[in-house]
Amino acid sequence: MKSLYFTRHGETFWNVENKICGATDIGLTPKGHEQAVLLGQMIREKLEAGEIRIDQILASPLSRAYDTAKHVAEITGLPLRPEERLREQNFGKYEGTPRNGEVFRADKRNFVTSYEGGESMLRLAQRIYNLLDDLSKDDRIYLIVAHNGIVRVVNSYFYDMTNEAYGDFGIKNCELKEYTFS
Numbered sequence: 001m002k003s004l005y006f007t008r009h010g011e012t013f014w015n016v017e018n019k020i021c022g023a024t025d026i027g028l029t030p031k032g033h034e035q036a037v038l039l040g041q042m043i044r045e046k047l048e049a050g051e052i053r054i055d056q057i058l059a060s061p062l063s064r065a066y067d068t069a070k071h072v073a074e075i076t077g078l079p080l081r082p083e084e085r086l087r088e089q090n091f092g093k094y095e096g097t098p099r100n101g102e103v104f105r106a107d108k109r110n111f112v113t114s115y116e117g118g119e120s121m122l123r124l125a126q127r128i129y130n131l132l133d134d135l136s137k138d139d140r141i142y143l144i145v146a147h148n149g150i151v152r153v154v155n156s157y158f159y160d161m162t163n164e165a166y167g168d169f170g171i172k173n174c175e176l177k178e179y180t181f182s
Contacts (some may be wrong), residue, residue, distance in 0.1 A: 004135065004179045005054060005073075005143040006151055009064040010035040011173045014027075018099050022091035022118070022149070025062050036068040036173040038172070040075030047076060052178075054078055055140040060086035060147060068174065069145035083112070085131045088147035090116025091179070109165040128153040136181045154179065 010032030011165045016066045019104040028036070046052045057080045059069035066082060092115030095105045107113075111121035128150060135142055144154070148170045155161065155169055171177055 001012045001138070002139070002181050003024075003141055004051070004132075004154075004176045004181065005052070006154055006179065007039060007068070007143065008148055008151060008171050008173055008175060009060075009062075009068040009144050009145065010039075012064050014096070015173065019096050020091050020094050020099050020104065021064070021147070022088055022095040023062070024095045026064055028064050028067050032065070032173065033065070033071065034064055036071035037075065039068070039174040039176065040072040043072060053095070053141050054143045056081060057143045057145060058083040058086060058135075059145040060088060060150070062087060062147070063144050065147060072143070072145065081129065083144075086144060086146040087123070089124045089149040090115070090118040091149075092116045094118070105167065109163045111123045111163070124149065125153050125156070129157055132157050151177065 010028045012021055012026045012032060013029055014026045016029060043054070056084065057069050057073055057078050059066045059080060059082055060085060061082045069080050072078070094115055095103065107115065114120040132154065150171045151171050152166060156166055161169065
């Protein structure tokens with residue numbers, strides 16, 4: 001069995017404002033940069049103690065995730081590669097709107113329909129599942145640095161989830177999560 005590690009980018013300006021970032025390229029706040037540095041230090045400590053093994057970092061090309069990954073790579077010395085398939089879901093008409101909007105929360109459970117100007121959950125799942133299938137086939141251990149929408153799909157790859165649980169799932173900024181390929 002082999003592990004896969006996942007972390008969400010550091011805090012963004014739109015996270016602070018409770019807005020949906022999606023495919024919009026929103027930068028990290030100063031706190032987000034600090035979170036990424038602390039994450040890098042924690043990962044370095046775990047690597048040095050032999051508690052975890054990571055061979056390469058794969059990051060979304062959106063600046064909030066890529067900048068987080070750069071901090072981790074600089075601190076740990078791990079190689080970093082952008083991965084286009086890790087780009088956050090395009091939430092179309094919902095980008096820049098409140099994350100807790102009732103209509104958006106309901107639409108997150110509609111997997112087939114694309115958001116106006118956006119991407120459907122099924123298309124997102126296809127690209128993430130394809131990436132995870134690819135990563136499972138080699139002997140490297142990866143740290144993925146991406147987005148809350150992406151971890152939702154990653155979690156559903158490893159665990160059965162109801163539509164409601166899927167829509168509600170998420171992790172904190174710079175939280176480190178481990179998954180195991182069977």
